[in-house]
Amino acid sequence: MRIRRSLLTGLFLFSALLAATAEAEQVTVRSCNRDVTFDNVPERAVANDVNLIEMMLALKLQDRMVGYTGVSGWKTLDERLRDGVKELPELSPKYPTKEVLLNADADFYFAGWNYGMKVGGEVTPDTLAPFGIKVYELTESCIFVMEKNKPTMDDMYVDILNLGKIFHVTDRAAALVAEYRRRVGEIEAKVGHADRPVRAFVYDSGEEKPFTSGRYGIPTALIEAAGGVNIMDDVEKSWAEVPWEPVIDKNPEVIVIVDYGEVTAAQKIAFLKNNPAFKNIDAVKNDRFVVLPYVEATPGPRNIDAIAALAKAFHSEAM
Template structure:
């Protein structure tokens, strides 16, 4: 649900994420030059960026959580999609939003940017004008959101380890490894507590992620972060066998898999209430168990995409799937 189509058991997934994070190096001061792996590229930094730009609310949230506002020339892709909490907007303060949706190369050059934190379908499009290859000759280094790498390379299913890895890599790039390490450990502790409670409430609940679309729904496959969030919350994404990231499927497939709960992603011009009403009023869809039993869980876009708000997402999903465990 990166905004690509709008202008465009303590589960295995959580265990994988925690183990991946455990392998991250002990926090220390960055020694430059430092080389960071970004998707299928190596990017070398001679020093910390001073004029960074982030695209999308979740990536911008990571930058702010790491205390990097003073290293930023601005951000892009938030207000155009009706995303961003009041808390994040307050934290951003007077930092300028340079483009309401995806920026152009000219936007980054005009801001004298030296770093672009984005992802594929999170500010960049495969074959588009704005890519690591087009920005490199302009002196703008790019770090790609790990989850989004599925669009340019073969990779394992999305995990919380992807989020931890991005935070750790940003810590190295900007020489704030201690902040990153503290943030990662705090997220791990909170998520483990939530997962333990949810797992103690019995068998995982089957869940469908409804991002958008009426003719064909836009949803999350195994390579999109909601699959890992749902698993951590004691559920199972009914599309977890789909070897894709955010993509479209047929309603017939969703109905056949009869999810017990539906996660609605709330952003853009169509509200979560309107999406729910569509499901309730469509006779081909309203006989699914999730609809009949009124099991809708609403997640803001900020929470449903990779970032620090994933802790809040897991809490919301876990309480929706296993309310008795959180009374």
């Protein structure tokens, strides 16, 4: 009887230990309008686009990744990123298909709407769920599937913190976010005494019509943190094509050039300076352009560098 009681007690304690361990490992995070529960730490993760990949690298999660997608096809790779992913394969130059992720035996996909997924497309959280692939969505991109406020830097911070929870590196994530907040706070303190915000326009691409960042794109948050205002804040989209007329009418004092792709930043600036239609724009007249690499102009760790560069361009006297 004593042996049986000891055995039952041992089994009970072992079961309790397993249950406690399972509960400790299980985490739930909010991803856009979904709650996503992870019973285990992902072992074969895939991230799409340079900015999302850099979030993974900032958290030192390369050993949890099986590859990445969506870099070379958009010509956004730079040397800093190349060093971080040199041991990982690029599974697809642009958006991956479902087959690409299945062939890689992925168990986690970090992407966003228009950052590796399209609403109603082949690769979405719903289409990947039957195959056991959990998806975490970039917070900035949630505007495509739900109502949300315009972005602040907290959108990027929450992604870092949620990745920290998912991969059980919460201390590492918290330390990163604390440092980002400190650096941004220092910049905001310096530019906070400016008389007024500087009018800024984000020029991504396009000649007949410019492709720019509207109210819900992360550049709005970057510009505001640097002491400026996005003149396209009234465009109720994250990124969109707009006519040139409102750009001219709103007369930006600084033009932010997003540098990537076939057309160089220098070529974009030359187009703006050589077109007679833009000769009266303050930014063109005063040669006030600031160039941000794609990876700085999209949500990710290098947003902090972008804010510093913008603040220097907007308020050089304070910096």
